[in-house]
Amino acid sequence: MAHVFVVDIERPELTAEDRHHLERVLRLERDRPFVASDGAGRHRPCRIGPGRSVVVAGEVAEEPAPRPALTVAMALTKGERAEVAVQKLTELGVDQIVLMAAARSVAHWEGERAERRLVRLRRIAREASMQSRRVFLPLVEGVVPFAGAAALPGAALAERGGGPLSLGHPTVLVGPEGGWSDEELEFPLARVALGPHVLRAETAAMAAATILAALRHGSVHCA
DSSP states (O other), X not given: OEEEEOSOSSSOOOOHHHHHIIIIIXXXXXXXXXXXXXXXXXXXXXXXXXXXXXXXXXXXXXXXXXXXXOEEEEEOOSTTHHHHHHXXXXXXXXXXXEEEEOTTOSOOOOHHHHHHHHHHHHHHHHHHHHHTTOSBOOEEEEEEEHHHHHTSTTEEEEEEEEEOOOTTSOEEEEOOTTOOOHHHHTSOOEEEOOOSSOOOHHHHHHHHHHHHHHHHHTSSOOO
8 A cells, every 4th residue: 555754644734746657657547545654653544535635544653663673874875876775774674773974984975065965865765654554764874974873872893703683782873884994893893794895885885774674574583
């Protein structure tokens, strides 16, 4: 069933962009159902009414937020890699995505450019949430320094040779392809491994999200 986000779940209204998505992209016709969500766990069934209005078709339901909250902090990357990562992390169920400025980051976002990139990434996360039928919108934050990411609750450093990933460390910091600096490695953080190979930053972020989401869902269990 189609899924959209609204500002007011009690009196849901569609933005022009969401209406276009339902009617032109999904070909949703009059009286066809869809789900409206406020992005904070509340949702209700609706349908397209006369004059393209929104007709409420059921009561508001509320889902509890999944616990623990999952966070992936990823070093800034060049090109469109951050966009791909945000889209896939959202689909996988990550609750917070943090864009991080590591010492060896090859990309640098500053000022208005950083704001424009964040606006686009948040839009991508919203669209991915609609596609994956999420009722909780992820937070997309940035750009934060490494020290700020390291201070996040339950943070662990993704590093070859580290221990197994577990829900005991629901926040994973993924470094740039050049690796962590000596100063960053001196931070008193647990280290977790994502496999035996060297991964691109966006691949490592998705690997961490996949493992954490599967552990939280119960799809896999620690030995």
